[in-house]
Amino acid sequence: MKVSYHQKSGAFVILGTVMTSLGRNEAWPGYSSGLSESEYEELQHIVEINHHYNGWFTADFIRKAMLEWGVLLQADSLKKWLSDYQIPEYSENPKNVGVICAGNIPMVGFHDILSVIMSGHIALIKLSSDDNKLIPALLHALVTIEPQMAETFSFVEQRLSGHQAAIATGSTNTSRYFRYYFGHMPHIIRKGRTSVAILDGTETTEELLALGHDIFDYFGLGCRNISKIYLPKGYELDIFFKAIYDFHPIVNHNKYANNYDYNKAVWLLNQENLLDNGFILLKEESSLASPTASLYFEYYEDEKVLRDQLASQSESIQCIVGKKDIPFGTSQSPSLSEYADGVDTMAFLTQL
Numbered sequence: 001m002k003v004s005y006h007q008k009s010g011a012f013v014i015l016g017t018v019m020t021s022l023g024r025n026e027a028w029p030g031y032s033s034g035l036s037e038s039e040y041e042e043l044q045h046i047v048e049i050n051h052h053y054n055g056w057f058t059a060d061f062i063r064k065a066m067l068e069w070g071v072l073l074q075a076d077s078l079k080k081w082l083s084d085y086q087i088p089e090y091s092e093n094p095k096n097v098g099v100i101c102a103g104n105i106p107m108v109g110f111h112d113i114l115s116v117i118m119s120g121h122i123a124l125i126k127l128s129s130d131d132n133k134l135i136p137a138l139l140h141a142l143v144t145i146e147p148q149m150a151e152t153f154s155f156v157e158q159r160l161s162g163h164q165a166a167i168a169t170g171s172t173n174t175s176r177y178f179r180y181y182f183g184h185m186p187h188i189i190r191k192g193r194t195s196v197a198i199l200d201g202t203e204t205t206e207e208l209l210a211l212g213h214d215i216f217d218y219f220g221l222g223c224r225n226i227s228k229i230y231l232p233k234g235y236e237l238d239i240f241f242k243a244i245y246d247f248h249p250i251v252n253h254n255k256y257a258n259n260y261d262y263n264k265a266v267w268l269l270n271q272e273n274l275l276d277n278g279f280i281l282l283k284e285e286s287s288l289a290s291p292t293a294s295l296y297f298e299y300y301e302d303e304k305v306l307r308d309q310l311a312s313q314s315e316s317i318q319c320i321v322g323k324k325d326i327p328f329g330t331s332q333s334p335s336l337s338e339y340a341d342g343v344d345t346m347a348f349l350t351q352l
Contacts, residue, residue: 001091001120003148008118009078011146016073018141022047023067034145046137050106054130055255057106061218062134064332065106072336081336082118085350091120095352098156098163100178102170103128105218107135111336112167112345113153119349123153124163165352167345188348190341194227194289195331196310198303198322199240201232208243210329214321215280216247217332219256220292223318223340224331227289228296230306235299241277251279251293260293288316 014034021029022044028037035043047066050057071077097116101109108131116123127135136155143150160166166182168175168189175191182189197211214226231237251257263281267274275282285296300306310317318340321331339345 001094001122001151003146003151005087005089005118005120007146007148008152009075009082011142011149012073012078012114012118013075014145015138015142016070018043018145019066019073019138020070023063023065023070025063035141039141039144043137043141046133050133053133054103056219056221057131057134058253062106064217068333069107069110071333077336078118082346084337085119085346087118087120087350095121095164096124096162097121097349097352098124098126098160098166098168098182100126100160100166100168100170101128101131101135103130103132105222106131107138108222109169110135110138111340112169113139114336115345115349116167117149117152119346119352121165121349121352122151124156124160125153126156126160165349167348169340186348186352188341188343188345190343192289193223193316193318193341195224195319195321196228196230196288196317197226197328198230198306198320198325199232199235200303200323201235203323203328205243207323207328208240209246210327211321212244212247213329214331215244215295216250219250219253222332224334226295226321226331228285228287228298230298230300233299233301237275237282237297241275244280245277248277248279256293259291263291263294288313 017029018033018035018040021033028040033040047062048059050062051059099109099112099116101112109125109127113123113125113135125135139153165186166188168178168182168187170178170191172191175189178189195214197214211226218225220227251260260279260281264274264276267281267283272283281294282297283290283294284298286298287296290296310320319326319331321328
């Protein structure tokens with residue numbers, strides 16, 4: 001491959017500055033961005049109109065995701081991440097790696113694409129129909145910044161072919177199909193996971209407010225969103241409700257409100273015990289994954305017993321938030337080395 005490791009990393013760093021500007025909704029940052037003003041404004045336009053294609057992808061949440069990526073694509077962050085791997089300046093024998101992207105939150109497949117390109121391989125990208133505008137727009141900008149980057153990826157419209165390895169992300173059901181199609185070649189196959197939070201009862205209002213972001217950002221649709229909280233026995237849920245009240249405007253979003261109303265109706269018909277604050281439903285439940293616009297909770301008496309229980313369910317849990325775990329408010333801000341499902345994507349790719 002003609003494009004060098006340093007060309008690729010440099011192009012992604014510049015793209016990161018563009019994503020930061022988009023995340024902040026700033027005016028064109030100038031020619032140092034690698035884009036003309038009209039090219040930058042076209043990206044702004046895509047951010048603003050994307051909700052017409054996917055109602056969950058509001059401009060605010062797209063910009064939040066852009067800001068997160070702006071931090072990850074800084075030169076120091078990239079260097080620190082990639083220093084753990086042996087990556088040649090030029091790839092002598094690049095493999096075609098199929099990347100099947102999920103579409104639950106904006107640009108959720110971008111990490112896999114970045115990993116394939118930076119490892120020296122070629123990404124054959126199969127987009128989700130729920131997120132088929134943002135990633136192409138960003139990669140088009142990447143090629144504008146560094147034209148040789150066009151060698152490092154292509155989009156697959158129909159059936160994936162010509163690949164020698166695969167990274168596929170989907171639901172638990174689709175993972176069975178992925179294993180059938182890709183089981184004969186090197187692969188990473190991810191299935192549906194969810195995340196939980198452990199409270200000990202000493203959380204401040206600020207910490208609980210931060211937990212609200214872990215619950216409500218991206219409408220709770222990400223695998224790193226909290227779908228269940230564990231509470232010490234005797235915990236007063238009013239404390240939690242008061243702390244998260246600032247998130248109540250979320251129920252004004254049509255698709256979220258539809259889920260809220262539907263779940264409430266079904267559970268009331270089934271005479272389930274619910275706690276309802278007008279914008280999220282809380283239900284005491286042993287299961288991990290709660291429906292959209294709801295949150296499961298469970299009381300515990302012995303934290304060690306709880307952690308042993310969660311360890312036995314580790315294949316269903318993406319991350320745990322709490323004072324002894326991932327800090328409140330940061331579940332949607334993983335570093336480049338915090339891989340989905342705990343599988344080191346770069347190690348897999350560099351060993352192909």
